[in-house]
Amino acid sequence: MSSVSEGVVQIGKLLVHIAENGHSFELDCDEYTLVEAVQRFLESASGIQLNDQLLLCLDMKLESQRPLSAYKLPSEDQEVFLFNKARIRSNSQRPAPEQAEIIEIQDPPSPSPSHSPHPLDDALDPALKALPSYERQFRYHYQRGHVIYNRTQVRYEACDRILRELKVQERALEIAGGNLDHYYRMILQNYMNFVKCYSQQHQSHSNLLVNFAKVIEKLRSCKLLPALQTSNRKCLLDFVKEENLQKLVEDCSSSHVQFENKVSEFKHEFGELKCKVENLFSSKAAFHIRELEATIKDHQRYLIEQKSIMQALSKDVNTVKKLVDDCLISQLSSSLRPHDAVSALGPMYDGHDKSYLPKMQACERAIFSLLDFCKNKKNEMNIFVHIYMQEIAYSQFTIKDVRYKFSVFTEALNRQNDQFEHLKVIRGIGPAYRACLAEVVRRKASMKLYMGMAGQLAEKLATKRDAEVRRREEFLKVHSSYIPRDILASMGLYDTPNQCDVNITPFDSNLLDIDISDLDRYAPECLVGLSSKNEKHGTSKGLYSMSNDGSQSTEFEENAVDSSEKYDSDDLVEGSELVEIAGTSKLEVENAKLKAELASAIALICSISPEYECESLDDSKVESLLKNAAEKTVEALHLKDEYGKHLQSMLKIKQMQCESYEKRIKELEQRLSDQYLQGNKTSVDGDTSNFALPTVKPDDSKSEISGDGEAHMPHVSTEAMDEVSCASSSLHVKLELSKQSKGFDENMTDSSGMLNPQLDSSMLEPHHDEGHPCDKEGKDGGMVLATSSMAMSMTQPLNALPSETAVEPGLDSKISADLVLELQSALAEKSELHSAIAEKSTQLDETETKLKTLMDEVAKLGRELENNRKLLDESQIWQKKRQGKG
Numbered sequence: 001m002s003s004v005s006e007g008v009v010q011i012g013k014l015l016v017h018i019a020e021n022g023h024s025f026e027l028d029c030d031e032y033t034l035v036e037a038v039q040r041f042l043e044s045a046s047g048i049q050l051n052d053q054l055l056l057c058l059d060m061k062l063e064s065q066r067p068l069s070a071y072k073l074p075s076e077d078q079e080v081f082l083f084n085k086a087r088i089r090s091n092s093q094r095p096a097p098e099q100a101e102i103i104e105i106q107d108p109p110s111p112s113p114s115h116s117p118h119p120l121d122d123a124l125d126p127a128l129k130a131l132p133s134y135e136r137q138f139r140y141h142y143q144r145g146h147v148i149y150n151r152t153q154v155r156y157e158a159c160d161r162i163l164r165e166l167k168v169q170e171r172a173l174e175i176a177g178g179n180l181d182h183y184y185r186m187i188l189q190n191y192m193n194f195v196k197c198y199s200q201q202h203q204s205h206s207n208l209l210v211n212f213a214k215v216i217e218k219l220r221s222c223k224l225l226p227a228l229q230t231s232n233r234k235c236l237l238d239f240v241k242e243e244n245l246q247k248l249v250e251d252c253s254s255s256h257v258q259f260e261n262k263v264s265e266f267k268h269e270f271g272e273l274k275c276k277v278e279n280l281f282s283s284k285a286a287f288h289i290r291e292l293e294a295t296i297k298d299h300q301r302y303l304i305e306q307k308s309i310m311q312a313l314s315k316d317v318n319t320v321k322k323l324v325d326d327c328l329i330s331q332l333s334s335s336l337r338p339h340d341a342v343s344a345l346g347p348m349y350d351g352h353d354k355s356y357l358p359k360m361q362a363c364e365r366a367i368f369s370l371l372d373f374c375k376n377k378k379n380e381m382n383i384f385v386h387i388y389m390q391e392i393a394y395s396q397f398t399i400k401d402v403r404y405k406f407s408v409f410t411e412a413l414n415r416q417n418d419q420f421e422h423l424k425v426i427r428g429i430g431p432a433y434r435a436c437l438a439e440v441v442r443r444k445a446s447m448k449l450y451m452g453m454a455g456q457l458a459e460k461l462a463t464k465r466d467a468e469v470r471r472r473e474e475f476l477k478v479h480s481s482y483i484p485r486d487i488l489a490s491m492g493l494y495d496t497p498n499q500c501d502v503n504i505t506p507f508d509s510n511l512l513d514i515d516i517s518d519l520d521r522y523a524p525e526c527l528v529g530l531s532s533k534n535e536k537h538g539t540s541k542g543l544y545s546m547s548n549d550g551s552q553s554t555e556f557e558e559n560a561v562d563s564s565e566k567y568d569s570d571d572l573v574e575g576s577e578l579v580e581i582a583g584t585s586k587l588e589v590e591n592a593k594l595k596a597e598l599a600s601a602i603a604l605i606c607s608i609s610p611e612y613e614c615e616s617l618d619d620s621k622v623e624s625l626l627k628n629a630a631e632k633t634v635e636a637l638h639l640k641d642e643y644g645k646h647l648q649s650m651l652k653i654k655q656m657q658c659e660s661y662e663k664r665i666k667e668l669e670q671r672l673s674d675q676y677l678q679g680n681k682t683s684v685d686g687d688t689s690n691f692a693l694p695t696v697k698p699d700d701s702k703s704e705i706s707g708d709g710e711a712h713m714p715h716v717s718t719e720a721m722d723e724v725s726c727a728s729s730s731l732h733v734k735l736e737l738s739k740q741s742k743g744f745d746e747n748m749t750d751s752s753g754m755l756n757p758q759l760d761s762s763m764l765e766p767h768h769d770e771g772h773p774c775d776k777e778g779k780d781g782g783m784v785l786a787t788s789s790m791a792m793s794m795t796q797p798l799n800a801l802p803s804e805t806a807v808e809p810g811l812d813s814k815i816s817a818d819l820v821l822e823l824q825s826a827l828a829e830k831s832e833l834h835s836a837i838a839e840k841s842t843q844l845d846e847t848e849t850k851l852k853t854l855m856d857e858v859a860k861l862g863r864e865l866e867n868n869r870k871l872l873d874e875s876q877i878w879q880k881k882r883q884g885k886g
Helices: 036-044 126-210 212-221 242-282 289-298 300-333 338-419 421-480 485-489 516-522 532-548 550-567 586-607 617-684 698-715 720-725 731-740 740-755 780-799 809-885
Strands: 011-018 026-031 053-057 080-084
Touching: 011 126, 026 126, 036 053, 036 080, 053 126, 080 126, 080 617, 080 720, 126 212, 126 242, 126 300, 126 338, 126 421, 126 550, 242 289, 242 338, 242 532, 242 731, 289 300, 300 338, 338 421, 421 516, 532 740, 550 740, 617 809
Parallel strands: 011 080
Antiparallel strands: 011 026, 053 080
């Protein structure tokens, strides 16, 4: 069968196994050999007709017209199995019992002196005459043992061959089973997809039929808006022709029941196929081949025992032959005693006749029994393979039939879906109407938001224009004194930016005049039909009512920050800094945002396909969702606790810092008070009669105060002012001081706002709040005294004190300035610390708010799952009732 061609040709041996009996054939071929040539050889060798041959290599079917190279054959690690299609037909007969072809070996003939004469046969001594007889008997025993051993070995090899054939049949069954499993998995996946699709559609159509009357009543009870009503359309039911609905429902119901019955029959048929295939995969031969292999290996000890007996018999033959040869030589010399030799051979003969040969016969009988056992198992295996292959062929035929039915049922599924499309349209009228009204509300809110953003943009541009105008005026004010005006005008520096007018052409002018609160009035939630709509819309309503409640403006602003983040990519105005202008205040813009979001959510819920009502959650999905929700809740609580602990630790640290700062501030205040008291005491004890106040010009005072107000004003003490004013001995001097300091007092009032706001309030209290003895001298001079005392005390840092009272003024001023700077620094740190604490508290409140929101979502999810479970239970109960009625 080998062919010769140019180039390198892959030549090898192709091993082909017959599946029905386990026989094997080895062919010499090359890669260019056609499969048809192999089939013709197998036809002549096995007797299987070419048309009945099915060649499989793993899961590949060998086609007659293709060469072996198409299947990567011949190959040492690949084997081909031949299946007889005539045997796997349902009407084929079972295989006949198989007969093992064993060559029978006859026992040797009994020895006789006539066949093999010996010289000692004619000896006069009976002992010498017996020696040739022993030799002939020993040789006979050996020959008979050899024949028994050969027969045993032939039968043992037959058992081994039967074992190999059984293994071949086992592998052939695996190949056939694997081929069936491949097609069965494909058809099973198609069946599962079909059942899943049918179950969803069946439940959806069942709900349509059951709830159709309720849907009609809802549509009839829902009146259209007055602006939408016409003479022929008063309610939602007027969108369809009511007279055709009853016939449509009856037709759909009849088709639904008929298709349900057909699918039930198909499910029963596929269930039988599934049960048959699974039983086929689980079935095995009546015996285990591995056990038979172990039994055959165990019987090999009988061959070993026969070999040892043969060695003993051969040794005895050699012994008797040597004795006979020695007797022939010693007969002439008369030196050997024959009686001794005969007496030694007697026990050996008894051992052959009573021990060796019976043992070999027993071993032979054991191998004979093993061969019969193997024959029976082989016949059983042949019948099992025959039945198994018939079942596989029937299962494959059924799978093909089911595969053809899939296309029919799929087409029927689509046709019925089209038939129920009219009912789906009727059921979708209510949600679509509610979604349209929600879209109207959303567009109105979006228009308001759009207009508000335009107004805010105009306001922002106007603010920038004003800033630019002021900057240009200041520039001209500075440089116009140096450059002539006509030159500046020629440069174009007298131009001003024009006003920016933001105009938007009106749009959406034909929208209905409805608000978010009118949705439930004109299109109630019952039109949607979702199980969880009340909870979802309830949450939305809560947001809406909160946005319209003026008493909850703080919570509204917090929510507005989150909602404004959604518009960061499109808005031109930052959500946190909305400018309040006419008609577009921050509250109105944020309210418009919330209305748009709420209306969009309602429209989305209404737009969800009603098919989602029919999707049921099995126990595994419910448990998975609950587990995920529980894990997220635990994680959120853990993060909240950790963050709370972190904030508590930070608050403790800041509190300790505050206490330290407060202690330090008290110490500085005490030191400053002591220094002022000491300075005032020194000034009072001095000679006031020699006090000389220099003339102070109003302009000079003004410039000094405006330049150094922040440095000197913190040192002003009301007590010192009053004491100095009381120490004055001349009213004329006081009046003069009062006249000279009028302008200073006015500047003092203006510059008081320049004081550091972080200073302690006790340092800035006015002097007239404290009782002082000097105020009792008279009402007429009280104002003059107060004015003069302030002027005098303010001029003291300007070196206005006489030489007697100015005791180391530079040292006191330096110490006071250092103390005030240190006090200012401490107060600034204290203020920053309070700000940090307030910020952390705000963050903690935000975290608690988010956690509360998360807990509400978890609770809502639990309620939704419970509602879904109830719907599933009700649907299953209804379906069981339908099946019971059917």
